[in-house]
Amino acid sequence: MNTAFDNALNQINRAAELANIDAQVLAKLLVPMNEVKIDIPVTMDDGSEKTFEGFRVQHNNWRGPFKGGIRYHQQVDIHEVKALATWMTFKCAVAGIPMGGGKGGVLVNPKELSVTELEKLTRGWARGMKDVIGPEIDVPAPDVNTSPREMAWIADEFGHPAVVTGKPIEAGGSAGRGAATATGGYYVLDTLIDRLHLEPEMRSAVIQGFGNAGRIMATLLHRHGWKIIAVSDSRGGIYNPLGLDVEALEAHKDATRTVQDFEGAENISNEELLELECGLLVPAALENQITKENAASIKARVILELANGPTTPEADDILRERGIEVIPDILANSGGVTVSYYEWDQNMKGEVWTEEQVDDKLRKAMTEAADAVWEQKEKYNTDFRRAAFVLALERLQESAPKE
Numbered sequence: 001m002n003t004a005f006d007n008a009l010n011q012i013n014r015a016a017e018l019a020n021i022d023a024q025v026l027a028k029l030l031v032p033m034n035e036v037k038i039d040i041p042v043t044m045d046d047g048s049e050k051t052f053e054g055f056r057v058q059h060n061n062w063r064g065p066f067k068g069g070i071r072y073h074q075q076v077d078i079h080e081v082k083a084l085a086t087w088m089t090f091k092c093a094v095a096g097i098p099m100g101g102g103k104g105g106v107l108v109n110p111k112e113l114s115v116t117e118l119e120k121l122t123r124g125w126a127r128g129m130k131d132v133i134g135p136e137i138d139v140p141a142p143d144v145n146t147s148p149r150e151m152a153w154i155a156d157e158f159g160h161p162a163v164v165t166g167k168p169i170e171a172g173g174s175a176g177r178g179a180a181t182a183t184g185g186y187y188v189l190d191t192l193i194d195r196l197h198l199e200p201e202m203r204s205a206v207i208q209g210f211g212n213a214g215r216i217m218a219t220l221l222h223r224h225g226w227k228i229i230a231v232s233d234s235r236g237g238i239y240n241p242l243g244l245d246v247e248a249l250e251a252h253k254d255a256t257r258t259v260q261d262f263e264g265a266e267n268i269s270n271e272e273l274l275e276l277e278c279g280l281l282v283p284a285a286l287e288n289q290i291t292k293e294n295a296a297s298i299k300a301r302v303i304l305e306l307a308n309g310p311t312t313p314e315a316d317d318i319l320r321e322r323g324i325e326v327i328p329d330i331l332a333n334s335g336g337v338t339v340s341y342y343e344w345d346q347n348m349k350g351e352v353w354t355e356e357q358v359d360d361k362l363r364k365a366m367t368e369a370a371d372a373v374w375e376q377k378e379k380y381n382t383d384f385r386r387a388a389f390v391l392a393l394e395r396l397q398e399s400a401p402k403e
């Protein structure tokens with residue numbers, strides 16, 4: 001099985017075949033600039049000592065400081081972190097922000113740790129990485145299983161708010177950051193909706209993952225008149241072809257910690273959820289969910305990738321043949337890093353922007369990014385993913401150091 005990093009390289013190479021990219025520039029973009037691995041010793045609540053593996057991959061900084069989240073997961077490995085860092089470089093270029101690509105991770109199941117242990121682990125990660133991160137060097141952010149709480153610990157440990165983004169407002173965070181990934185995804189969808197021929201009667205959505213990205217997307221789509229027919233989390237999914245009451249579902253998730261067993265809905269597996277007939281499928285969980293094994297069974301009209309890397313290149317080929325449009329992660333979820341950049345910019349300038357200011361800027365940035373990708377798609381007569389990667393490659397080539 002290909003790793004997520006193999007998939008990322010494959011996506012870059014496919015796009016490079018279309019565009020006029022210098023071979024040396026391309027070669028540099030296929031290898032991260034820096035990979036750091038640390039051991040993080042933590043004294044657990046019962047007095048025992050445990051050591052966790054921590055990672056930071058700095059893929060590219062031609063356009064600005066490395067930027068990207070930190071993931072806590074029991075399956076984090078260096079290939080995954082390399083892939084995620086690579087996608088960040090391309091995403092920042094698509095979004096048009098002056099940042100590069102990085103990503104971090106810790107091999108841990110955070111659900112097995114107490115808050116005290118998580119704080120020690122997070123502060124340990126920050127101490128171990130203190131020479132490689134910094135406001136002008138590398139600026140981490142939240143990702144799967146990390147949140148503003150972890151970012152506040154890192155900022156405190158490092159001693160400067162601009163070292164991380166996605167902080168709580170009171171610790172120097174930005175208005176609008178929490179909802180930015182889903183909001184940005186919604187603006188991208190809204191910009192392209194007519195070109196995608198998603199007529200009002202096709203506006204039913206299936207969402208995989210009910211965390212920061214998926215849950216807020218469910219609320220936004222629901223508010224804009226979409227019928228949310230299925231959602232899932234790590235324990236499984238629920239389905240109601242007539243539409244779910246998203247507000248009641250949020251209360252149910254908060255009370256029971258899962259979306260399953262929601263009144264009026266049928267429990268389904270994550271595999272079944274992906275294959276439901278719908279206008280829009282939103283993967284908002286993890287990588288490698290749509291693969292050559294299930295791509296032929298996907299019945300969505302359009303896929304909007306809020307997750308990073310949910311579709312493999314083989315699956316892309318099958319979906320393309322079947323006429324299913326895939327709005328790729330590096331465009332669809334770029335609202336998160338865009339508002340992270342706004343947060344960093346506010347911290348660096350000592351400014352505080354209102355939610356309205358942030359939202360106006362985000363809408364404009366996402367509309368421009370979606371239009372720019374569409375232009376490449378038309379120009380090269382290709383799919384959205386290749387078009388987005390071509391756009392990023394051309395922008396990265398412009399900022400490559402001249403030898």
Ligand code: NAD
Binds near residue numbers: 208213232286333
């Ligand atoms: P999160 O931890 O808040 O939520 C993840 C959700 O996915 C949870 O509901 C979890 O239960 C669910 N999940 C985990 N495994 C699953 C499985 N096998 N099937 C179905 N659901 C599963 O994380 P998040 O921040 O929402 O991130 C989700 C995805 O979006 C990731 O790929 C992340 O890299 C990407 N993303 C997030 C941001 C951001 O700002 N949060 C930005 C860009 C991209």
